[in-house]
Amino acid sequence: MSPRRSGRRPGNPDTREVILAAARTTFAERGFDAASIRVIAAAAGVDPALVHHYFGTKEQLFRATIDISVDPAELLPAVLSGDRDTVGERLVRMFLTVWDSPAGAAAVALLRSAVANEWTARLLREFLVTQVLRRVLDQLAIDPAELPLRGSLVASQMIGLAMMRYVVRLEPVASAAPEALVAAVGPTVQRYLTGELADPPGGRRA
Amino acid sequence: MSPRRSGRRPGNPDTREVILAAARTTFAERGFDAASIRVIAAAAGVDPALVHHYFGTKEQLFRATIDISVDPAELLPAVLSGDRDTVGERLVRMFLTVWDSPAGAAAVALLRSAVANEWTARLLREFLVTQVLRRVLDQLAIDPAELPLRGSLVASQMIGLAMMRYVVRLEPVASAAPEALVAAVGPTVQRYLTGELADPPGGRRA
DNA sequence: GTCTATATTCCGATAGAC
DNA sequence: GTCTATCGGAATATAGAC
Numbered sequence: 001m002s003p004r005r006s007g008r009r010p011g012n013p014d015t016r017e018v019i020l021a022a023a024r025t026t027f028a029e030r031g032f033d034a035a036s037i038r039v040i041a042a043a044a045g046v047d048p049a050l051v052h053h054y055f056g057t058k059e060q061l062f063r064a065t066i067d068i069s070v071d072p073a074e075l076l077p078a079v080l081s082g083d084r085d086t087v088g089e090r091l092v093r094m095f096l097t098v099w100d101s102p103a104g105a106a107a108v109a110l111l112r113s114a115v116a117n118e119w120t121a122r123l124l125r126e127f128l129v130t131q132v133l134r135r136v137l138d139q140l141a142i143d144p145a146e147l148p149l150r151g152s153l154v155a156s157q158m159i160g161l162a163m164m165r166y167v168v169r170l171e172p173v174a175s176a177a178p179e180a181l182v183a184a185v186g187p188t189v190q191r192y193l194t195g196e197l198a199d200p201p202g203g204r205r206a
Numbered sequence: 207m208s209p210r211r212s213g214r215r216p217g218n219p220d221t222r223e224v225i226l227a228a229a230r231t232t233f234a235e236r237g238f239d240a241a242s243i244r245v246i247a248a249a250a251g252v253d254p255a256l257v258h259h260y261f262g263t264k265e266q267l268f269r270a271t272i273d274i275s276v277d278p279a280e281l282l283p284a285v286l287s288g289d290r291d292t293v294g295e296r297l298v299r300m301f302l303t304v305w306d307s308p309a310g311a312a313a314v315a316l317l318r319s320a321v322a323n324e325w326t327a328r329l330l331r332e333f334l335v336t337q338v339l340r341r342v343l344d345q346l347a348i349d350p351a352e353l354p355l356r357g358s359l360v361a362s363q364m365i366g367l368a369m370m371r372y373v374v375r376l377e378p379v380a381s382a383a384p385e386a387l388v389a390a391v392g393p394t395v396q397r398y399l400t401g402e403l404a405d406p407p408g409g410r411r412a
Numbered sequence: 413g414t415c416t417a418t419a420t421t422c423c424g425a426t427a428g429a430c
Numbered sequence: 431g432t433c434t435a436t437c438g439g440a441a442t443a444t445a446g447a448c
Contacts, residue, residue: 155376
């Protein structure tokens with residue numbers, strides 16, 4: 001008669017999803033500080049108190065928002081298995097695929113927030129280091145002494161690309177076809193990962 | 207900008223300078239939104255009302271803060287005159303010199319603010335396009351059709367470097383010696399400016 | 413020139429009615 | 431489950447006393 005789930009979760013799942021979606025887009029557009037519970041509630045068409053009812057504090061709501069984020073452990077193996085000389089292109093391609101997808105809104109939210117907010121910056125730093133860079137570099141048999149530098153160089157190009165495409169929206173990078181960016185930026189990442197750091201791969205000075 | 211005006215400027219120039227310096231560091235540390243007039247006033251050791259007295263609204267104070275920023279028209283000729291094959295390294299070197307200097311605080315303030323704030327993002331966009339990228343590319347005789355893409359690719363790497371070094375503070379880029387970054391990132395910028403965008407300069411595929 | 417006092421607005425969060 | 435009402439605080443900005 002009443003096909004209830006065991007241990008029913010609080011609240012109407014529909015409303016909860018609506019709030020979460022509104023939070024995701026609002027955080028992505030304005031960052032953690034500028035996005036207010038009230039605006040999120042208005043975007044979801046519910047009362048601000050209801051947001052607290054479902055998610056607790058604003059910080060808890062933010063963590064729930066970025067939690068759906070993609071798991072690098074799932075995606076990276078496909079990037080790392082394959083020709084070592086084109087891993088840069090595959091990494092950029094995966095990066096753009098994720099960020100251009102709906103799930104990318106969570107990443108944009110995190111990036112936007114990391115700038116004005118120390119604890120979100122730490123979140124981003126730890127995500128980059130422990131979830132992405134370490135996995136990538138471990139698989140590529142890099143000289144351990146060079147590993148941190150190579151990792152943060154890759155991060156600088158990737159985050160810069162994300163900044164231009166999703167935050168500052170500088171054209172034509174903001175609207176370029178993913179493959180055009182893969183072709184342009186892939187070799188850069190490739191050099192940061194496996195190339196000579198002091199000289200260009202062509203051996204211009206040699 | 208123009209220190210000479212016809213009428214006497216209002217206020218004690220000393221106090222004005224102190225407020226401006228406090229505003230610069232506070233904006234650089236926290237971005238436009240998170241930096242409050244009150245903490246700026248506290249850092250300067252004056253009353254919040256005095257800040258308004260000298261600079262008007264918070265937005266006007268911010269503009270005054272970043273106005274002392276370096277003039278690219280002065281610095282870029284030295285970068286552009288010289289061996290065309292090493293202009294990337296010289297550009298990165300100048301970039302780091304400026305951002306590492308006290309004047310760089312204004313740039314950090316603008317970058318931090320551009321993320322959570324639409325009108326500061328426009329400020330940054332316009333500065334990049336009209337003051338830096340256009341000048342650089344005009345001097346290098348680039349195919350006009352490729353100019354916007356090359357420009358925004360350079361911007362993506364530079365802004366990404368600035369994000370890692372000054373905002374997110376990811377090591378070792380955050381503390382690396384400038385010349386190490388010049389050697390590592392210079393070739394990237396060089397390729398974005400004058401190289402083949404689809405293939406690495408070594409002609410890996412050719 | 414400098415500061416006190418305050419008007420106004422918005423924030424996150426909670427208590428409790430329905 | 432949802433919303434009304436509200437508390438306590440911090441923000442920008444202004445008016446005006448000294």
